[in-house]
Structure formats: structure tokens, C-alpha cells
Amino acid sequence: MRSRATIVAAALLGVALSGCAGTDTGPDGVDTPGPAQIVDKWTSCAEDAPHAGAVLPAPPPPDGSASPVSDEPAAGRIDPAFTPVTAVLCGQQIRPGPAGGTEQVATERRADDIDSLLAALRLPDQRGDEEVACTLDLVIPPWVALLDQQGRWLRPHLPVDGCTKPRPEVRAALDGLRLTTVATRTVRQIESPAAEAAGCDQQWSDMVWAQGADGRPEPPAPGAVPDAGPLRLCVYRVPAHERGGSKPAGDFAYGGALPPDRQANILRALAATRPAKPCGTPASRFAVLRQLDGSGAESYVELDGCRRILVVPPGGGSRLGQGDAALTALLGPI
Numbered sequence: 001m002r003s004r005a006t007i008v009a010a011a012l013l014g015v016a017l018s019g020c021a022g023t024d025t026g027p028d029g030v031d032t033p034g035p036a037q038i039v040d041k042w043t044s045c046a047e048d049a050p051h052a053g054a055v056l057p058a059p060p061p062p063d064g065s066a067s068p069v070s071d072e073p074a075a076g077r078i079d080p081a082f083t084p085v086t087a088v089l090c091g092q093q094i095r096p097g098p099a100g101g102t103e104q105v106a107t108e109r110r111a112d113d114i115d116s117l118l119a120a121l122r123l124p125d126q127r128g129d130e131e132v133a134c135t136l137d138l139v140i141p142p143w144v145a146l147l148d149q150q151g152r153w154l155r156p157h158l159p160v161d162g163c164t165k166p167r168p169e170v171r172a173a174l175d176g177l178r179l180t181t182v183a184t185r186t187v188r189q190i191e192s193p194a195a196e197a198a199g200c201d202q203q204w205s206d207m208v209w210a211q212g213a214d215g216r217p218e219p220p221a222p223g224a225v226p227d228a229g230p231l232r233l234c235v236y237r238v239p240a241h242e243r244g245g246s247k248p249a250g251d252f253a254y255g256g257a258l259p260p261d262r263q264a265n266i267l268r269a270l271a272a273t274r275p276a277k278p279c280g281t282p283a284s285r286f287a288v289l290r291q292l293d294g295s296g297a298e299s300y301v302e303l304d305g306c307r308r309i310l311v312v313p314p315g316g317g318s319r320l321g322q323g324d325a326a327l328t329a330l331l332g333p334i
Contacts, residue, residue: 032125036076036154042147045090045108046185048072052143053091053106054187075155078121082154084146087114087177091142092187100193101202106185111177114146120173123159134163141166141174198255199292200234206248206286208300208310212276212320229296231258231266233331234288235303243282250286256334257292266330270299270309273321279306287331303328 045052049072078084089109097103111117147153158166166174191202236250258266266289283305290298300310301323309321 033076033157034074035079036156037073038079038082038152038154039073041151042088042145042153044183045088045106046183048153049090049143049145050106053093073155075157078118078146078154078156082146082152083148084114084118085112085149086147087111087117088145088147088153089142089177089179090145094190097189097191097193101196102190104187104190106187107181108183109179109181111179113178116176117170117173118146120167120169121156121159123167123169125159126161126167128162128164134165139165139171141170144174192252194254195252198234198252199232199257200252200255200288202252203249204234204236204252204288206236206238206250206283206300206302207298207312208286208302208306208308208320209244209282210247211310211312211318212306212308230260230292231263231289232256232292233258233334234290235331235333236286236288238282238284238286240284243284248282253285254333258289258334262330266327269323269327269330270311270321273309273323276308276320276322277306279308281305283307301327301331303331 039048042048087110089111090106091109092104092106094102095105141158144156144158145153146156158170161167189202195202232255234255235253237253238248238250242248242250283302285303287301287303288298289301290296296314298312300312302308307323307325307328309323309327311319311321313319
């Protein structure tokens with residue numbers, strides 16, 4: 001049910017090893033990358049490689065327009081006339097926020113003692129051998145730029161072994177760099193301190209709209225809401241550009257564990273739900289009710305728009321019903 005992005009390491013490897021400037025076939029039949037594109041002036045990771053090492057996809061602009069595409073130079077072999085003196089590593093990570101929650105942070109790190117790295121980068125790619133067993137583990141190298149004394153830069157190709165992973169010599173050289181962090185910047189907040197304190201995810205999908213738009217869920221009969229242990233209320237606001245989509249994503253607004261008397265009133269209101277009325281107005285806010293341990297049924301309530309209710313039992317068989325202003329009032333801030 002969640003719309004929160006999942007951190008997928010595999011995507012990073014594709015970014016780090018792609019973008020080679022053409023290939024040449026050597027005498028042994030192994031394809032080697034063409035020469036790297038040399039750029040006149042390095043500025044910063046933020047300017048020259050804004051998405052390097054991204055651990056989550058870039059969020060869409062709030063106006064719904066397409067995200068800008070970074071025009072990074074192609075990686076390739078180091079031109080013998082280009083003399084690198086500094087390596088710059090651009091990356092991103094998820095870390096705790098200063099006031100709680102979590103945030104995505106981009107870093108720029110530099111190393112000047114790079115002789116071992118240069119020696120490893122000048123090694124050839126190795127031919128794949130059908131008799132060599134390749135493992136499924138992922139090796140995730142950083143995004144690397146090499147700078148010369150004039151401030152020009154290029155992206156070096158990272159030589160790979162027969163399993164198309166960076167050669168052990170490259171990995172060892174990268175691990176051995178003495179790096180200094182020269183810049184950090186917050187890319188975005190992943191989970192707000194308020195969402196963390198409430199025990200709610202930062203984002204959640206409006207499943208009432210997702211499942212109720214085509215009318216498939218059956219209307220609940222009185223008393224059809226499953227019994228529940230202690231419940232948590234999480235309320236989300238749906239941005240305008242998300243409303244009416246196939247699975248609208250909401251951003252955390254407020255929530256927390258429900259007091260027992262308030263929970264009892266909410267469950268009584270849900271048990272008395274009537275069949276949903278025909279309606280096609282997307283909600284700008286919706287509530288999610290779940291047990292504190294995340295088990296059991298999930299209940300969704302549109303807090304405006306059609307004010308419908310969706311109950312999703314663990315075993316399936318979603319039930320759609322009609323809420324009202326009285327139920328909405330019970331789902332206000334805790």
C-alpha cells in the first residue's frame with residue numbers, strides 16, 4: 001500500500017558504470033571504452049553532478065512539469081595528455097536529520113594522493129570467462145571525477161572484471177583514498193521529525209481513490225469492520241498534482257496513537273458505515289488507521305471530497321462505504 005520510495009542499490013551501479021564514450025575492440029576481442037570527454041572547468045558536485053549517487057529518485061517539480069535532465073560528460077579512458085592531480089567523489093546518503101527524522105544528503109569529497117587510483121584506472125577490462133562463477137552481490141562504486149592543475153576534469157571509466165564489476169584493484173584503490181569532505185547539501189527531507197514522532201510514514205497512498213474509482217470493492221455491512229487492537233492515526237495531504245491519479249500519494253500532516261475512548265468512537269462510526277454514494281471528487285486529505293504493530297486491517301477515510309471509507313482486511317476483500325462530517329471530526333489532530 002505504501003508509496004514511499006524504496007532504496008534500491010542496483011540503480012546506483014547502473015549509473016556508475018554507464019555513459020562510456022563509445023567502445024573499441026582490442027586485439028584480444030575485449031571491448032574497451034573510448035577516450036573520456038574533458039570538460040574545461042570543474043565547479044562542484046552540486047553543479048556538475050547533481051544526481052550522482054542518488055539513493056532515491058529525484059522528486060517531481062510541484063508544478064507537475066518534467067524534472068530537468070543532467071547533461072553529464074561521458075566516462076572513458078584517461079587521455080595520456082591529461083594529468084590528473086585530484087579525485088573528486090560525489091555521492092548521496094540517507095542520514096538522521098538534525099532535529100529528528102531522516103534526510104537525503106549529497107556530499108563532495110576530495111583526495112590528492114591518487115597514484116594508486118590512477119594505476120588501477122589504467123588497467124584494462126577483463127574478458128568474461130564462462131568457467132568463472134559470477135556472484136549476485138552488488139559492488140557500488142562512487143561517482144568519480146579527475147581534475148588536472150588547470151581545473152579541467154573528466155569521468156574515468158572504472159575497469160571491470162569478467163563479471164562486469166569493478167576490478168578488485170579499482171575497489172582497493174578507492175577504499176584506500178584519504179578523502180576530505182569539502183561540501184555537503186541537503187537534497188530533501190525523507191521523513192519529518194513529526195512523522196517519526198507519530199510513528200507514521202512520510203508518504204502514503206490514498207487507497208480509497210485507488211480502489212474505489214472503478215467501484216470494485218463491495219459495500220460493507222453494519223459491523224463489518226474487523227476488531228482491532230490499539231490503533232494509530234496517520235493523516236495525509238494530497239498535493240493538487242497528485243489528485244485524481246491512479247494512486248495519489250499524500251504527505252504526512254499529523255497523527256499518533258489514538259486514545260482508547262476516541263478509538264472506540266471511531267470504530268463505532270466505521271461499523272455503522274452505509275454503502276458509498278456515487279462520487280468522483282478526489283480528496284485533498286485522507287486518514288489511515290492501522291494497529292500500532294502494523295498488523296491487522298487497514299482503514300482509509302477521505303476527509304473531504306467524497307468522504308468515502310475503505311476497509312482492507314489482511315486476507316483481502318476490501319469494503320467500500322460512506323463516511324460523513326461526524327467521522328471526519330473524530331479524525332482531527334490528536
